[in-house]
Each structure stands twice: as structure tokens, then as C-alpha cells.
Amino acid sequence: MLAMKQPLLTTYELGAVQLKNRIVMAPMTRRRVTNNDLAPTTLNTTYYAQRAGAGLIITEGTAISPTAIGFINVPGIYSTQQIAGWKLVTDAVHAKAGKIFVQLAHGGAASHPDFYNGEIPAGPSAINPGLQAFTQEGFKDTVIPRAFTTEEIKAIVKEFSQAALNAKQAGFDGIELHAQIYTLIPQFLSAATNQRMDEYGGSIENRARFLFEVLEELIKIYGKQVGIKFSPAAFNPGLLKPDGFTIDTFDYILNKLNNYDLGYVHLLGPDRDLKGTPIEALQDNYFSRFRNIYQGTLIANLGFTQQTGNKLIDDGLADLVSFAAPFIANPDLPRRFELGIPLAEADQSTYYSGGATGYTDYPVAVKG
Template sequence: MSQDPSPLFQPFTLGDLTLPNRIVMAPLTRNRATPGTDAANALTATYYRQRASAGLIISEGTQVSPQGQGYLQTPGLYSPAQIAGWKTVTDTVHAAGGRMFAQIWHVGRVSHESLLNGGAPVAPSAIAAKSKTYIAGGFADVTPPRALTLDEIPGVVGEYADAAANALKAGFDGVEIHGANGYLIDQFLKDGANQRQDAYGGSAENRVRFGLEVVDAILKVFPKTRLGIRLSPVSPANDTVTSDPAQVFGLFVSELSKRGIAFIHVVEGATGGPRDNVPFDWVALRKSFSGAYIANNGYTRDLAIEAVRDGKADLVAFGKAFIANPDLVERLRRDGPLNELDRATLYGGGEKGYVDYPALADAA
């Protein structure tokens, strides 16, 4: 195994935070929050501590409210127990030398009535997604949503801001807004899910309104240098597509750039699938944003090294590779072998497939 001097392994300044390398642990839903409280716990802390060598850890999606939950045993950031649970995690990660952002999340229509006390999920429009979610007993079709009313929207925006404030209380170094993969902000952005006839639907200018209101609300309680957002312009994840990705995401990213947030984290192509599913100019998107660009989706070691070397990305996020390889940074640095992912343990369960993957020294 050889050491590699690539810029991928060199420090980077993200906002006002210095990262030791440009490898990001992507947000990864694992469904292991404490039943009853949906709080992170000691096992969560062990899992993230093992991966603290990442330049930056972005937490699993963390719902901003009970209504924002779409999957069984995903953690929240709206109750004292959840703040305390995450504080244990961030303290543990910091003690191991790591840096960690909270990904705050509202799933919108990608939910099930069993997770919402029998109620319907909310969405920009009452259009059901052809998608599934994870509930007690396994995967199930999502429940058809109802459209948010105009007078409800400010309250949902406020929930994002409250969650960001709670992330500070919980000791996170920053926040990533989940604006990707067919969840609520992405639903507003994409006309396949948003067919409103009011100020939040129709034109690209109207469809970016909700996401920008969320950003602006958070910026009243949170420093812009520690704020980013995840986007997936052409991903059909959770049955959420748009007819005009270049127009709507070009406008959205331009407005985000004006606000001076630290980064955009971009799923290039179909989430977990082809990178070329729809033609899209990723270079133009990157150039339209003044902050850092985190690239994601299907990156290998060689592709990541090339992207950073050629200026196509400032940082590269890895997902499933971090699940199976807690020491992924060192494995990539040495060009070492990777553990095989146990897909049967991705969602729910305990230690197996969560904190028992070996590091290089253990695997030798």
C-alpha cells in the first residue's frame, strides 16, 4: 500500500472551520435512534467516533419536528432528550479529533401515517410519491399527502430554524439543510411534486421561495460560515423530478451564493445510481456558487482525487463506503482494500453492521 500526496488528503478551510482533509462522511440513515424518544444514544456516539478521521462528518438526516419524520427510529432535534443525545455524540466526536455538522430534515410527503399518529404527510401539493418508507415491520408504500396551506408554511420554516438553534446547543460545528433526494425542500423545487398556483408554485422564482425562506430563517439564529445545503438537481429519488433542473437549480444556487453560506453538497446524477441519468452542467453549477462545492454520488478514490485535483470539487463525500470502513480516510490514503458492505444491516438493528466493521489494523 502506498501513501498519496493528492490534495484530497490536504487541509481545507470550510467557512471558518479548518478541516484536516477533503473527505466528507455523507449523511446516512441507519434507523437506530432510541425507541420512544427518537434520540441519538451511546451506540450512535460509538459509530460516529469510529469515523472521526473524516475531514467532516455530516450526521444522518435528523427531523426538525414530529411531522417531519418519515422513517422508523430516525433521530430528531426538537426535544430536550434529542438535544442531550446529540450532545453526547458531538462531545465524543470532538474528543476523537473530529468535526460534525447536523443534517436537518423534513421528509414532506415521504412518510407513513403510522409514524404520524394516523395523520397524512404534508407536501407542496397533494400528489402521492411512488416510493416506500421504513416502518415497524419493514418497508411500506408512503401514505398519500395533503398540501400545506399558506398559513402553515411559516411554521414549518420556523421548525428548521429551531432545529438549527438546537444543533448549536447540541454542540454541532454546523448544519447542513437537507434539500435533496425528494424530501420537502426538493419537493417545493421540482414541478413534478409542486403544482401549487400560489407564491410557492409555478415559476422557478416561486418554487425556490420555500427553500430560501428556510435558509433566511436559519441565518437569523446561526452563522452563515457554518451553514450548507444538500441538493440533488436531477435525481429522481422518491419520485421527485422537474422539467427544468438547470433553470430552477441555477437560480436557487445563485441566491444561496448571495447569502454567503459555506457550501453546497451536490448529489451528481441519480442518488445511489447513474451519474449521467440526465444531462446537466455540474461545472456551471459550481461556478455559480461562491462557497465550497462538496461532490457526491458514486465517487471512487481515483475519481475523487481527480475531481479535487482538477478543481471540479473542493471536497468529496462518501456514503456507503464509510458505513463499512470506519477508517475510510486512511484506506483511501494508502489505496488499501475496502471492507464489503453488509446490506442486510443497513436499516435498524444494533451493533452488527453498525459499529463492528474492522479498521485496517484489525483486518490485517
């Protein structure tokens, strides 16, 4: 009885993709792709297949080109080896009646010369975002990047387009554009890291231009099976923090997205009290404010539990809810929700390394 009533366990139509429940596995970088090709392997295939009970899996952030990399051991989707590796993953998820989108990512200035034979990475402007990149030698501070030329920006839009074509070949059901925390799109959106004088800088409209150009390319290839993940309330180290433009920027973007035939917006909630911050006005109405602006499918994220996730959907504040950390130690998370089985705790020391340990060795629950 109870199981049938849980909103999280009801089906949902996301464009042409029928989801068996409204539990989304949020993207998680796990840094388990250690081969030189940065191609997914049978280890990654096992990990994703184990989690195919989710209504939708969104993969870890995946580099769209060799110059989009910001962390070690993160997969790409720009070579034939990588496409073949991902095909293993999508086939295995589909064999278990799961659905899987790839999260397309570009690190921009959130990278390090170690990834580019000593060449400095590029970003919207020659301004150090004040972040850290994880290299072969551990965390290293970001440097002052080179500013992209206007032509280079247009070339990156095309790289996203090629990555989407590659995703099709690899069998993905759709794409999520990574526009959260400190990746390239937030670097364009922020006046602190984008001081360009061309059509990609200056006004909010100009700073958002890159994002819309990329989305238009992705939609051309994947139709409605395209989503985007934002984090308006992410207080990153360094320069990329909510500021006096943040609310207006997201009001503008979400309004404009209503004109796009988009699959969904995936919103990361605030992880702190917003009082006294430039986005204090979002303190008590974060999801409802954006929900009121954006008319399409909304996935809510950050710190949800079975109870709070069900309530959010019940209250009409989101259509789907995503869970990241809970999926690490609970590969069968939807089944646990259905049967009321307590959740296992993940070992944080193996979030980003450890091979199979802490990755594919968490068991499914046995109902007592």
C-alpha cells in the same frame, strides 16, 4: 511522499471550521435509534466517534419536528432528550479532533399516517408523490397528503430555525440542509408535487422560496457553517424526477446562492446515463456546469473512490469529496487512503437495521 500529495488529505477551511482533510462522511440514515424518544444513544456515539478521522462528518437525516418524520428509528433534534443524546455524539467526535454537522430533514408528503396516529401527512399540494415510507410494519405506499396552508409553511421555517438553535445546544459545528431526493424541499421545487397558487408555487422563483427562507433562518444562527445537499439528477420512484424545469431550477438556485454567505453546496452526481432524459444536457459536464455557476465551496458526491476523488479536486471541479457507503465498513477511511490499505465491503443487509451488527463492529485496518 504520495500521502502528502493527495488532494483529499490536505486541510480545508470551511467558514470558521478547520477541516483536517477534504474527505467528508456523507449523511447516512442507519435507523439505529430505536428508543421512543428518538434520541441518539451511546451506540450512535460510538459509530460517529469511530469515523472522526473524516475531515467532516455529516450526520444521518434528522427530523426537525415530530411531523417531519418519514422513516422509523431515525433521530430527531426537537426535544431535550434528543439534544442531550446528540451532545454525547458531538463531544465524542470533538474529543477525537473531528468536526460534525447535523443534517436537518423534513419528510413532508414522503411519510405515512402511521407516524401521526392515522392523520394524513402534509406536503406542498394534495398530490401523492408515489413513494414508500418505512413504517413499523415495513414499507407502505405514501398517500394523498394534505396541502400546507401558507401559515403552516411559515411555521415550518420557524421549526427549522428552532432545530438550528437546538443543534447549537447539542454542540454541532454546523448544519446541512437536506434538500435531496424526495424530501420536503424537492417536493416544493418540483412542479409535479407543487401546484400551489400562493407565493410558494407557480414560477421557479416561487417554488424555491421555501428553500431560501429556511436557509436564511439557518444562516442567521450558524453563519457560514451552513451547507445544503441537492440531487438534481435523482430519478426517484413516483413523481419526483428530473423534468423540463430541472436545469433552469438549479441554475436559478445556484446563481442565487452566490448572494448568500453559505458554507457549501453538496451535490449528488448522476447515477445513470442521462441521454434521452430531460437533463441530457448535463451528461458530460455535470459538476463543471454547476461549479461554473456557484462560486462557493462545492462538495461532490456519488460513487467516488480515492482515485476519482483526488482527480476531481486536482481538476478544480470540487473542493471536497464526500463518501457514504465506503464509510460503513471502513471507519478509518482517510487512514486507508493515506496508507493505501484496501477497502472492506459493507454488508448491505445491515445498512438500515441490526443494532451494533454492521454498524459499530467494522474494525479499523491493520497495516501489514
